[in-house]
Amino acid sequence: MLKLAVVGKDVSRSDSPRMHGFILRKMGTECVYDKISVPPQEFSARAEPLFAAYDAFNVTIPFKEEIVSRLAKLEGDAHVFGAVNTVVTRTRTGYNTDGAGFLLMLENAGIAVRGRSFLVLGAGGAGRSCIKKLADGGGRVFAYERDAQRLAAVHRDLGGFTPLDEIPAAPFDVVINCTGVGMHDTVGKTPVVRFAGGTAPVGADLLSFAGAAVDLIYVPAESEFLRIARACGKPAVSGGAMLFYQAYYADCIFLGRQPSAAEAKQFYIDYSEEVQ
Helix, strand or coil: CEEEEEEECCCCCCCHHHHHHHHHHHCCCCEEEEEEECCHHHHHHHHHHHHHHCCEEEECCCCCCHHHHHCCEECCHHHHHCCCCEEECCCCEEECCHHHHHHHHHHHCCCCCCCCEEEEECCCHHHHHHHHHHHHCCCEEEEECCCHHHHHHHHHHHCCCEEECCECCCCCCEEEECCCECEHHHCCCCCEEEECCEEEECCHHHHCCCCEEEECCCCCCCCHHHHHHHHCCCCEECCHHHHHHHHHHHHHHHHCCCCCHHHHHHHHHHHHHHHC
């Protein structure tokens, strides 16, 4: 039986235990999966004990970048993203399955990447993952981040996209919220961004010109960002599927199992039917 956990600022409402338990049972393995909420100022002191207490753990907002300094090595996308969401404790190895989960979510939602324009809001750990995967997939990527220095650093590291210091009055095929605004203590809010006329929360002025809207958060199931998009008649995709798929890829890492997109999709169908 694997002993696992998810660690983040507030994971009290996380579906990760149920998802990983379901996926691992499908793979013939049982697990204990804990939720560990850590105030940001306490993470430095509480991170090290995780390596002794668990076989592996998942990392979420806002610790995906901070955990890197405690690892012996990074594998796969974690190298490029500079952010980790999956840790194997025995070897202190970090992985990032966000990008693979993100692309599979888009595919299942019928959103093609190649040749389409994407506006990514937020360039933290999740934003970096999305920017890189979209650019590698042939998308035309534009990214906005309120922290100009962070955005500049991501552009230096990744390239392949256009950094924006303000959002133009132009249509994008897909607008993606990677900021985390809309969950926990920001439920009912949307990201505040800079437009030509000043700063304002994202609203219908932007989303009515988009082809579709994607929000990486999944609690609540419909964020204010997605509610506005739907009210504008736009397809709106919540991050629940991405969470499931990145969990699937993480569990394959835990078990040394070769992942299969077809298997992941079928597992998600089965999981959705079970939790309805």
